[in-house]
Amino acid sequence: MSDIAALPYVRAIAPYQAGKPIDELAREYGLDPKSIVKLASNENPRGMPESARRAIAETMADLGRYPDSNGFALKSALSAKFNVPVDWITLGNGSNDILELAAAAVLSPGRSCVYAQHSFAVYALATQARGARAIVVPAKNLGHDVDAMASAISADTALVYIANPNNPTGTHLPAQTLAGFLARVAPQVVVVIDEAYNEYLPPERRFDSVQWVRKYPNLLISRTFSKAYGLAGLRVGYGLAQPALTDLLNRVRQPFNVNAVAQAAALAALKDRAFLEQSYQLNVAGMQQIIDGFRRLQLDSVPSYGNFVLVKVGDAAGVYHQLLRRGVIVRPVANYDLPEWLRITIGLRDENERFLQALAESLEVVAA
Numbered sequence: 001m002s003d004i005a006a007l008p009y010v011r012a013i014a015p016y017q018a019g020k021p022i023d024e025l026a027r028e029y030g031l032d033p034k035s036i037v038k039l040a041s042n043e044n045p046r047g048m049p050e051s052a053r054r055a056i057a058e059t060m061a062d063l064g065r066y067p068d069s070n071g072f073a074l075k076s077a078l079s080a081k082f083n084v085p086v087d088w089i090t091l092g093n094g095s096n097d098i099l100e101l102a103a104a105a106v107l108s109p110g111r112s113c114v115y116a117q118h119s120f121a122v123y124a125l126a127t128q129a130r131g132a133r134a135i136v137v138p139a140k141n142l143g144h145d146v147d148a149m150a151s152a153i154s155a156d157t158a159l160v161y162i163a164n165p166n167n168p169t170g171t172h173l174p175a176q177t178l179a180g181f182l183a184r185v186a187p188q189v190v191v192v193i194d195e196a197y198n199e200y201l202p203p204e205r206r207f208d209s210v211q212w213v214r215k216y217p218n219l220l221i222s223r224t225f226s227k228a229y230g231l232a233g234l235r236v237g238y239g240l241a242q243p244a245l246t247d248l249l250n251r252v253r254q255p256f257n258v259n260a261v262a263q264a265a266a267l268a269a270l271k272d273r274a275f276l277e278q279s280y281q282l283n284v285a286g287m288q289q290i291i292d293g294f295r296r297l298q299l300d301s302v303p304s305y306g307n308f309v310l311v312k313v314g315d316a317a318g319v320y321h322q323l324l325r326r327g328v329i330v331r332p333v334a335n336y337d338l339p340e341w342l343r344i345t346i347g348l349r350d351e352n353e354r355f356l357q358a359l360a361e362s363l364e365v366v367a368a
């Protein structure tokens with residue numbers, strides 16, 4: 001251990017485990033990067049929209065200047081889309097930033113944060129980084145048990161995170177369930193509903209969560225351009241909350257947290273309804289393709305409302321490594337208390353096929 005006067009709760013943090021980068025696997029196994037299929041980080045397999053590419057090219061001319069600290073153009077477009085004033089909107093360096101800003105605004109040692117078992121890893125990280133106490137509520141059927149979560153809120157609780165749909169399980173809470181939960185939470189407790197996969201919900205599962213932002217001053221909705229909008233590498237997300245909470249987030253926000261290229265690309269992607277619709281349809285077809293494959297292999301999977309799916313393979317570490325040898329990167333989820341499962345991002349048709357073929361071979365090798 002070094003002599004650095006580290007905060008004990010910072011030293012205790014287990015760093016985030018990202019999906020393995022393509023170049024890293026290529027280096028380690030001597031593979032051609034172009035032959036590698038990465039289905040590990042819930043990125044849009046179509047890449048970024050052409051509209052965003054054009055917007056980026058235009059922005060390149062003027063990168064000598066700081067970006068707009070208030071993100072006027074992007075916030076204006078979001079304001080019109082959600083029919084909320086611009087002072088209800090916070091932009092983030094990815095929605096990860098929004099999740100962190102909520103923690104920075106309300107968590108400290110002596111306070112606690114409630115979130116669910118098997119829910120997004122960043123909730124634990126944001127809580128630990130502030131020295132706050134984590135109250136991890138056991139999942140029910142791999143999803144959030146909101147009744148138990150409401151009961152778990154204690155006198156020192158300042159924050160609750162809910163992922164809807166949840167990553168890595170893909171479970172989704174319907175509107176009535178969430179409405180009942182929100183009504184039970186005391187007004188001083190900030191609730192973050194993380195909707196990173198909202199754009200992948202089928203029509204019958206969609207509902208207007210912004211109506212609750214109008215009703216509850218303690219509610220923050222978080223969304224991202226990283227998943228369905230195809231801009232993960234640029235890092236743009238946003239939060240929707242009433243002005244008093246938005247103002248708090250702004251006090252802890254870095255003034256230039258979203259760069260100029262990212263702002264321009266997000267604005268273009270937001271307007272590109274065709275790209276979003278095509279991405280949605282591709283995901284529906286790819287999800288069916290992968291689930292059909294699991295059925296043929298007699299594997300259990302969890303019905304998912306995102307662009308990824310959990311599958312139970314038994315020796316997940318073994319299968320993961322066999323897949324790597326075959327140039328396919330997926331996501332192990334042992335760090336989510338799911339040691340027998342793998343999380344697969346839905347890819348392009350050919351990528352899904354490559355994965356299923358490699359999975360069949362890997363299962364045979366591991367079983368032998």
Ligand SMILES: *Cc1c(COP(=O)(O)O)cnc(C)c1O
Pocket residue numbers: 042093094095096097120163165166167194196223224225226232235236237
């Ligand atoms: C991917 C993801 C995010 C954050 O993604 P950003 O790229 O930071 O916007 C947030 N929440 C969940 C549940 C996610 O899976």
